[in-house]
Amino acid sequence: MSKKIRLGILGGGGDSLIGVLHRIASSMYDSYQLVGGVFNPIPEENTGFAEKIGIPTNRVYNDFDTMIEEELKLPEDQRMQVVSVLTPNFLHFPMAKKLIESGFNVICEKPMTTSFEEAQILKETLDKSDVLFAVTYTYTGYPMVRQMKEMIASGVIGKIQKVDVQYYQGWINPIIHDAEKRANTWRLDPEKGGISCCIGDIGTHGYDMIEYLTGLEVESILSDLNYMYSDNKMDIDGTVLLRFSEHVKGLxxxxxxxxxEENxxxxxxxxxxGGLKWEQENPNYLYHxxxxxxxxVLKPGHGYNSEFSLDGTKLPPGHPEGIFDSMGNIYKGVAKAIRKEEYHPGEFPTMNDGFRGMNFIERVVESHQKGNVWVKL
Amino acid sequence: MSKKIRLGILGGGGDSLIGVLHRIASSMYDSYQLVGGVFNPIPEENTGFAEKIGIPTNRVYNDFDTMIEEELKLPEDQRMQVVSVLTPNFLHFPMAKKLIESGFNVICEKPMTTSFEEAQILKETLDKSDVLFAVTYTYTGYPMVRQMKEMIASGVIGKIQKVDVQYYQGWINPIIHDAEKRANTWRLDPEKGGISCCIGDIGTHGYDMIEYLTGLEVESILSDLNYMYSDNKMDIDGTVLLRFSEHVKGLxxxxxxxxxEENxxxxxxxxxxGGLKWEQENPNYLYHxxxxxxxxVLKPGHGYNSEFSLDGTKLPPGHPEGIFDSMGNIYKGVAKAIRKEEYHPGEFPTMNDGFRGMNFIERVVESHQKGNVWVKL
Amino acid sequence: MSKKIRLGILGGGGDSLIGVLHRIASSMYDSYQLVGGVFNPIPEENTGFAEKIGIPTNRVYNDFDTMIEEELKLPEDQRMQVVSVLTPNFLHFPMAKKLIESGFNVICEKPMTTSFEEAQILKETLDKSDVLFAVTYTYTGYPMVRQMKEMIASGVIGKIQKVDVQYYQGWINPIIHDAEKRANTWRLDPEKGGISCCIGDIGTHGYDMIEYLTGLEVESILSDLNYMYSDNKMDIDGTVLLRFSEHVKGLxxxxxxxxxEENxxxxxxxxxxGGLKWEQENPNYLYHxxxxxxxxVLKPGHGYNSEFSLDGTKLPPGHPEGIFDSMGNIYKGVAKAIRKEEYHPGEFPTMNDGFRGMNFIERVVESHQKGNVWVKL
Amino acid sequence: MSKKIRLGILGGGGDSLIGVLHRIASSMYDSYQLVGGVFNPIPEENTGFAEKIGIPTNRVYNDFDTMIEEELKLPEDQRMQVVSVLTPNFLHFPMAKKLIESGFNVICEKPMTTSFEEAQILKETLDKSDVLFAVTYTYTGYPMVRQMKEMIASGVIGKIQKVDVQYYQGWINPIIHDAEKRANTWRLDPEKGGISCCIGDIGTHGYDMIEYLTGLEVESILSDLNYMYSDNKMDIDGTVLLRFSEHVKGLxxxxxxxxxEENxxxxxxxxxxGGLKWEQENPNYLYHxxxxxxxxVLKPGHGYNSEFSLDGTKLPPGHPEGIFDSMGNIYKGVAKAIRKEEYHPGEFPTMNDGFRGMNFIERVVESHQKGNVWVKL
Structure with missing residues (x-):
């Protein structure tokens, strides 16, 4: 009866914050119904979690392969229409690949894969399929980010001549200075987290945002990373010089x-x-x-904003919306795409964003390791 | 199977923003399932709306009375456990009254009633029942409002000596200066909106917030309202001097x-x-x-906040939450109460808030009409 | 040889902050030369201070009367052209009066007198003279205050419909709660400070600013003051409802x-x-x-500002100027007037500002004492 | 009679803003008396300017050499005690050198010289003399900059691990895109402005501030400059990666x-x-x-600030001071030094700041020209 999109979720059980974020985002526009998934690798925790969040357990599967197998047995109008992949990073690639190959639309958390090689394979897999693939660079869903993108596209600030993006956090500070802690944090273990900590985790958000907003592609980069301790294997700080063309630069x-710093x-x-400035921690202000x-100072919900921006605001000006609402907008865009409704090309990040992001991470590490030299993207 | 609380909604159909707010808020903590209601007085729009938001139509009723009748026929473990009243203001009272009398828990939008007399009757009705009654003064759900309440209660700023609350909007400006518009806006028609526009709509938020935060009760008030045009029947601006006791004053x-101004x-x-300051449009900052x-400057999610405040934050510091999250916290509190779980007394506004609010409105108008004199609350 | 205006100063010796403010302000536009005065009633401290600030002592007089007498003996082109009165409040009136009668231009600190009666006499004295009289409501000299005044005058926000001015400080808090301290602070002693503490000291700034900016005159007021302790004789907090006309109100x-709070x-x-907002502690931002x-958000020094505003800024945008610069602008205006150069009517506050201010203080206290009733100004 | 320090000024005539800044700064603490100088190379404008600013013309000289010659003829207790050099950049070096050699204390505008070679010669000249030499990196005089320096020195934020300094302006934008304008702006002409525009003009402020605040010395740098047009000879934008040691980096x-952007x-x-942040355009806020x-959020004038910071504030908290006050503090420090009074080592920038700054400019350009490589300072 319900016209809601049937959503499955992989991961996100227990106290997972990313699980909360995706569940709420999916429910924001009355568009999705969570029908099942695999929330947790331990069976009893898995069903326990399903009960806790109040969903029927009949489509809560013990493992990923079973889920694919069983869902494929269901008639198409009952089968999950899209699956969100919220598992640990190293599982993104195999799960997303199999989902695509099995004909499921995918919403994948970032980083999309743990290496550029995997990203290339995944991209090829998707190119051969006809499913939809979204990567959740959450911050692109904010109304004022959308407004910024549209203002740049429409020439409000003219030809871009300088880009400066910052992503500063302080959370690793107490860990990095403690030899034992830094040896035992998964984020600092290349086996578990890939080749980069800081660039991989937050640098890619910055890089994606730059290309998302400007429509430009970064041509080459020069990076300087900081590992702080000789026994630390992962970057925890890094500056990347960007070149878009000979005379257009950024960082x-x-x-x-x-x-x-928080986030x-x-x-x-x-x-x-002119110039445009935006801050994630105060996302409802766009400075022109x-x-x-x-x-x-532009704010959401006003008639002077673009349609695309206004589509991402639910209440009148002065009623602050936040990061859940931003992710909700990305889910909303995916819903439109699944339903073959018209949607804005910037409504959700795609394979291309994920793919370029993985390349970016590897090139940044390469530039640093070669002695801070220019590397083409 | 599901342990979600069965929620019914009255009103909130069509393009209703308040409907969006309540549906999202109710879904935020995996606690509620919207099972039916009456969204719209026109039957086809009613079911059309249910389909649009993807809920089964079998418990979408043609009218309020039928809903009560039919729901009461259902076994208790299938019956709606709580009903949210989002209808036009003048319907709050009769619907809430009958819901209480029929044994349903109620979440009621503000203003709770259109007169203090109704509020008194409703209060008596509730006193004789054993249901739960919440009024959605949305702003009390913000984490930093909760933190402020707790800091005051624990004596951080000492004995309160001055209170100053502002609620400024500008939306009525283009209406008020147009004779035709101001004659035809329902908000300015006492038949439809009660005896007060500005105090009734936003002044009560301010008044409730003051008593919520300080734990003090306003003893008497002196008001000066502005109607701007002689043919305008409702206040659109007003200042209220407050006395808590002889030497403790506020406004x-x-x-x-x-x-x-937006909101x-x-x-x-x-x-x-010391002092504490908070602004709704930047709700994630509390100034001490x-x-x-x-x-x-305190921000949500940090360990230095009280448990009550932290319970209202879903993500780590630096991930801004907004007004939907604030309302979500109120729904979360109601869920705890319905499930007989432990909850904080400030987790959701109650009959007492609604009741005092209605008295406040009438006393403010009385003070003004008597020539700006002191009136006891 | 020097074309600087010959300035005398009464008071402002020792560690006086107001003395520093006036000396710096007077030196800002190369327009004044401090030639003498009476800085301190104790002769040796008086000359000692003159030496400390590096001015010749030959025109540093032992007392006010001697100063008048001796200066009048000097040829007109050597005589002081203007005298700044920075003495304790109760001396403003007798000194200013005699200065006017003796033909000296006067720059008088606020409050101009200690009663409205004195203010009336002073006004009459001035009316019969042809000297210049300025009152230093310092805050009117800020470039963005001037810009605000001009924008209002030119109709940018249309007909004024609401005014809200705040002046909050917290400095008296530790004094007021200590019985001994509050009994022995001169500010709280009506013998020394006049009939009002809070309204007299800072309320008048607010009142003057309102009339300065809007060009409107307050018609009547209703006040509620707070004395906090029964043995305290002076208001330390107060709200004043303002009426400009039947439908134009403010507070x-x-x-x-x-x-x-600081200042x-x-x-x-x-x-x-539209609306305009300004904050003294961040004086270089004007919000429209x-x-x-x-x-x-308007800032000083930009070409979009009025000539009057630009005349009050010395450096290009982004070089913050402050309260000394604001007072400097007032001195600059007085210099223009003394030199019979063209100047803007809002360049410095005049007798009228001081006069109305004294009336305001007395009417506010009257309204409170009569039980918070409306009083005409 | 006067104990004021006898000040001479070179340059700063006509509409010179830097002249206004120095004259006001010198007058702020009653410490200096401007006795003469050479304000303008054209004799009639020179004396005309002296008359305009109201100083006697007897010590207003036609040219620099005459000034030195004549002043040296005066007895020591009448001779200028310190000379401020505000002339065009290329004159700083020859004038400062001769002043030092002739025994005059010097306050020199930045950049101290136009090349590092000149800076080295000047430093040697000073080392052989016993005069005082100050360079006016104006921003170091702000009270909250001083407070920041002291907090860092006292270990409040612990060992420094990251430094990020920004100096963004937009003023050259309309010039750079106009072929004719960019060919004819003196700032973009290496003959007149030295080898660097952006780094030379504002980068040195940033570099000096970093070393001033942290007490660290930058060990090596890697820069990426932008010239925007092939026919443009001077950098107008640049990022500099900084290394203090292997694991302590900055930019x-x-x-x-x-x-x-303004300033x-x-x-x-x-x-x-912990971290400390400060913004020049809102100089009265220090974020910890x-x-x-x-x-x-720390503000000036409070008892929690260091003595050094408090010495730079003239009024109580809430009375904003600005850039004139900041420069005034530098002059105040120089006055103390001239009078052999005790002063804080950070009270005014010295030869060492000017010297290192010139080296910095040349090394930054070198790094860029060599292809963005690391260069030792």
Missing amino acids: LRTSQIATG NFTVSIYGEK LTEDGPLK | LRTSQIATG NFTVSIYGEK LTEDGPLK | LRTSQIATG NFTVSIYGEK LTEDGPLK | LRTSQIATG NFTVSIYGEK LTEDGPLK
């Missing part, structure tokens, strides 16, 4: 040792006619700098 | 003609040892002023 | 028990077309709210 | 094409225990980030 600054992700883009007029 | 400032609700509370130290 | 909120003087003015466009 | 970001100079310093407590 991406990331850190997990900016002690006291200080900021974007500044300057063009020939002009050469000869006052600073303008 | 509540409200306006709908503060042109350009600028701010709270400043000063005690003998002290006499001899630097200003402190 | 002035003042406090010295807003614990933790939080803010102005919000709303008109039919509009109904259908983004918030605009 | 300095500068731009004159950050369209719409956006910000400093962020993170240590093992900690790992487990609320953000603290």
Whole structure:
């Protein structure tokens, strides 16, 4: 009876915050119904979790392979239409690959894979299929990010001449200075987290945002990473010089040792006619700098915003929405795409974002290891 | 199978924003399942809406009375456990009254009733029942509002000596200056909106917040309202002087003609040892002023916050949550109460808040009409 | 040889902060030369101070009367051209009066007198003279205050419909709660400070600013003051409801028990077309709210500001100027007037400001003492 | 009679803003008396300017050499005690050198010289003399910069682990895109402005601030500059990676094409225990980030600040001071030094700051020209 999209979820059980984020985001526009999945590798915890969140357990499977097998047995109009992959990073690739091959639409948490090689394979797999694939670079769903993208596209600030993006956190500070802790944190273990900690975790958000907002592609990069201790194997801080073309430059600054910072992700883009600035921790303000007029501060929900931005706001101006609402907008876009409704190309990040992001991580590490030299993307 | 609380909703169909707010809020903590209700008085729109939001139509009723009748026929473990009343203001009272009398828990939008007399009757009705009754003063659900309440209760700023609350909007400005528009806006029609526009709509939020945060009760008030045009029947701006006791005073400032303001609700509370300030449009910052130290800025999710505040935050610091999350916290509290779990007394506003609020509105109008004189609450 | 204006100063010796403020302000535009005065009633401290600040002692007089007498003996082109009165409040009146009668231009600190009666006499004295009289309501000299005044005058926000001014400080908090301290603070002693503490000291700034900015005159007021302790004789907190006309209202909120506040003087003015907001502690930002466009933030020194505003800024945008610069602008205006150069009518506050201010203080106290009733100004 | 320090000024005539800044700064603490100088190379404008600013013309000389000659003829207790050099950049070196050699104390605008070679010669000249030499890196005089320096020195944020300094302006944007303008702007002409525009003009402020605040010395740098057009000879934007030691890194970001930015100079310093942030455009706020407590916002004039910081504030908290006051503090420090009074080592920047700054500029350009490689300072 329900016209809701049938959603499955992999991972996100127990106290998983990412699970909470995806469940709420999926419920925001009355578009999805969570019908099952594998929330936890331990069977009893798996069903226990399903009961806790109040969903029927008949489609809560013991493992991923069983889920695929059983779901494929169901008639198409009962089968899961899209599956969200929230498992540990190293499982993203095999799960996403099999989901695509089995004909399921996929919403994949970032990082999409643990290596660029995997990303290439996944991209090829998707290219041969006709399913939909979204990567959850959550921050692109904010209304004022969308507004910024549209203003840049429509030429409000003119030709872009400088980009400066910051993503500063301080959470790793107490870990990094403790020899034992830094040896035992999974984030700092290349076996578990891939080749990069800081760039892989937050740098990719910055890189994706830059290309998302500007429509430009970074041509080459020069990076300087910091590992802080000789026995530490993963970067925890890094600056990346960016070149879009000979005379258009930028930089991406990331850190997990900016002690006291929470999730200080900021974007500044300057063009020939003006500048635009946005801060993730105050996401409902977009600053428009002009050469000869006052600073303008745009806020969500006003008629002066683009349709695309307005589509991402649920309440009138002055009723602050946040990161759940941002992720909700990404789910909303995916829903439109699944339902073959019209949608904006920037409504959710795709394979291309995930793919380029994985390349970025590897090239940044390469530049650093070669002695801070320019590397083409 | 599901352990979700069975929720019914009255009103909130069509493009209703309040409907969106309640549906999302109810889904935030995996605690509620919307099972039916009456969303719209027009039957086809009613079921159409149910289909649009993807819920089964078997418990979507043509009218309120039928809903009560049919639900009561269901076994108790299938019957709606709580009903949210989101209908036009004048329907709150009769619906809430019958729901209580029929043994349903109630979540009621504000204003709870259209007169203090109704509020008194409703209160008596509730007193004779054993159901749960919540009024959605949404803003009390913000984590930093909760933190502020707890800090005041624990004496951080000492004995309160001054309270200043502002609620400024500008939305009525283009209406009020147009004779035709102001004659035809339901908000300005006492038949439809009760005796007060500005105080009734936003002043009560401010008044409730003051008593919520401080634990004090306002003893008497003196008000000065503004109607702007002689043919306008409802206040659109008003200042209320507050007395808590002979030497403890405060003020509540409200306006709908503060042109350009969105939803600028701010709270400043000063005690003998310090001050606390909060702004609804930037809800994730709590300012703690002290006499001899630097200003402190508290943010949600940090370990220095109270348990009650932390219970209202879903993600780590730096991931901004907003008004949906605030309302979600109120629904979460109601869920705990329905499930007989332990909960904090400030987790959701109750009949007492609604009751006092209705009295406040009438006394404020009385003070103004008598020539701006002191009136006891 | 020097074309500087010959300035005398009364008071401001020792560690006086107001003395520092006036000396620096007078030197800012190369317009004044401090030639002498009476800085201190104790002769040796008086000359010692002159030496300390590096001015010749030949025109540093033992007392006020001697100064007048001796200066009048000097040829007109050597005589002091203007005298700044920075003495304790009760001396403002007799000194200013005699200065006027003796033909000296006067720059008088606020409060101009200690009673409205004195103010009336002083006004009459001035009316019969041809000297210049300025009162230093320092805050009117800020470039963004001037810009606000000009924008309002030119109709940018349309007809004014609401005014809300706040002046909150917390400095008296530790004094007021200590019986001994509050009995022995001169500010709380009516013999020394006049009939009002809070309204007299900071309320008048707010009142003057309102009339300065809007060009409107307050018609009547209703006040509620707080004395906090029965043995305390002076108001330390007060709210004043303002009426400009039947449908144009406002309020002035003042406090010295807003614990933790420094000098939080803010102005919000709303008109039919928009709003303007300014905060003294961040004086280089002027917020312009509009109904259908983004918030605009104006800053000093930009070409979009009025000539009057630009005349008050010495450096390009981004080089913050402060309160010394604000007072410097007032001195600059007085210099223009003394030199018979063209100047803007808002360049410095005049007798009229001082006069109305004294009336305001007395009417506010009257309204409170009569039981919070409306009083005409 | 006067104990004021006898000050001479070179340059700063006409509409010179830097002249206004120095004259006001010198007058702020009653310590200096401007006795003469050479304000303008054109004799009639020179004396005309002296008359305009109201100083006697007897010591206003036609040229620099005459000034030195004539002043040396005066008895020591009448001779200028210190000379401020505000002339065009290329004159700083020859004038400062001769002043030092002739026994005059010098206050020199930045850049101290136009090349590192000149800086080395000047340093040697000074080393052989016993005069005092100050360079006016104006921003180091702000009270909250001083407070930051002291907090870092006292270990409040622990061992420094990351430094990020930004200096963004947009003023050159309209010039750079116009072929004719960029060919004819003196700032972009290496003959007149030295080898660097952006780094030379504002980058040195950032570099000096970093070493001033942290007490660390930058060991090596890697830079990426932007010239934007092939026919443009000077950098107008540049990022500099900084290494203090193997594991302590930082970056300095500068731009004159950050369209719409005014003078956006910000400093962020993170240590093992916390972070400190400051912004020049809002200079009265110092942000102290900690790992487990609320953000603290320090403001000038409070007792919790260091003595050194408090010495730079003239009024109580809440009375904003600005850039004139900051420069005034530098002059105050120089006055103490001239009078052989005790002073704080950070009270004014010295030859060492100027000297290191010139080296920095040349090494940054070198790094860029060699292909963005590491260069030792």
